[in-house]
Amino acid sequence: MNNYIDMNDVEQLIIDKLTGQIGEEDDLRLEDLIARDQEVEQLWQQMQQVYAMRKAVSFEQSFKVEDAWLALQKKVNIPDPVAEPVTDTVAIPIRRSNTSWLRYGMAAAVVGVIIISVYFLNGLYRSQDAVTKNIQIKLANGNIVHASTQDSLAGWMQKARDAKVDPGAWNTLTVPAGKSYAFQLADGSKVWLNAVSELRFPLLFTRAERTLELKGEAYFKVAHQASQPFTVQVNGLTVQALGTEFNIKSYNNESTFISLVKGSVAVTNAKGERVVLLPGEGVIAANGHSFLQKQQFDETTVLSWMQGLYFFRNEKLQQIAVVAERWFDVRVQLQDASLSGLHFTGAMDRNKPVNNFFNMLASSGDIRYEVKDGKVVISRN
Known part of the structure; x- marks a missing residue:
């Protein structure tokens, strides 16, 4: 490598050329550098490939x-x-x-x-055991209902009713590694569940509040019912919403992230400290700590898992x-x-x-x- 070539300068020249902002003199200079220096040529080829993918x-x-x-x-x-x-x-x-x-x-x-x-x-590299893992619902009476690709949402809900469990009792939906699941709750609220996530919910919301428990990550689109607040219990926090959309990420040994897309939510920790979020705002609770820290978040990054x-x-x-x-x-x-x-x-x-x-x-x-x-x-x- 020629010691007189400033690679920082070369990189800026390449950016200018790729974005159409390079001058004639700089363009000739870059072409000369590419022709006579192998490292500059490699860098040019690499950055061309990146730009071509944009x-x-x-x-x-x-x-x-x-x-x-x-x-x-x-x-x-x-x-x-x-x-x-x-x-x-x-x-x-x-x-x-x-x-x-x-x-x-x-x-x-x-x-x-x-x-x-x-x-x-x-x-x-998937093991045979991994391929056989299914999304499943453990009903309040202990029965297991598998949500396979052959089952419809109405199908497993009917199985749950046939089991004659208390419609207000807790059922547990588990999504294993490598899979995701989306379904609708009894009140019309919609839920996406990411891999390695668990949601506890009733078949019907028979109590004063619509309450769920989450481990892992989920996106909620809450049906508006002012007389029956919607809450999610997650890692010692209570997230309360009325007619809103938000994402919760809370995996084991990781911090909990709550991100509000629409409406408003109130997040309360075990000490009773409360933070109200507006659209575009999120809150972080570090793993093992209850302190709530509000911050802005990038919607594209946070919600990209759903695609x-x-x-x-x-x-x-x-x-x-x-x-x-x-x-x-x-x-x-x-x-x-x-x-x-x-x-x-x-x-x-x-x-x-x-x-x-x-x-x-x-x-x-x-x-x-x-x-x-x-x-x-x-x-x-």
Whole structure:
């Protein structure tokens, strides 16, 4: 590499050229650098590929909650989520010790969203046991009702009625790893459940309040009934809403995130502290703590899971691995503890091949992977 070439300057020239803002003199200079320096040529090719993919990523403009619900409602008995196809590109690693690569990651964010694609069903590394896992409802009397792809929503509800359980008693709907589910409660409220989630609910709301209990992640579109408040109990918090739409994410050993899309909700912790949210506002309760912290949130990022997408921005590999396990029902092992701190920017699309995801992740150059004993083992490259 020629020591007189400033790679920061080169990256800016490439961005200007890709976005049509480069001047004639700078354009000639960049062409000369590409022709005589191999590293500049490689960088040019990589950033060209990222820019070429930008039109494939239209999620931020096209995602609409109501349209997504209608699509899901048509397939309410099919566990895989509905999502528009997303074109594959590569992951960009965030290296804090190298300002050039950090800036490259930032530049890529300017010229296009960087996507790593993955698919949801029939993954290459799924175990036979994982394929047989079903969404199920444990009724108040202990009976198990499976919500398979052959069952309709009305079908399993009828099974529940046939069991002659107390309609106001708690039933538990469980969604395993690798699946998601959407259905409608007795009051007309609609619920999406993400993978590895559990919802406790009655067949009928017979009490003064419509109360649910959640573990995991769910999106709620609440039917308005002013005389019967709607509440969700989650990880020591009470979320109360009247005619509203909000998302709750609360997995084991993780902080709880509550994000309001429409209407208003009140979040109360075990100490009685109360926070009222307006649309676009969210609240975080750190794992093991009840302190409520209000903040703004990005709707596209928070709600993308309903279309089978998970965006990660400068996120640790350890957390990415946790989400991959949850979404694709595959075990992921980091061979070296230091790998957990590597940062990546990109997105998962669980409608694409799972082996695609790990290939793309490995294409960053930082890591490699192999399959051992039914696990995906990630090691340093």
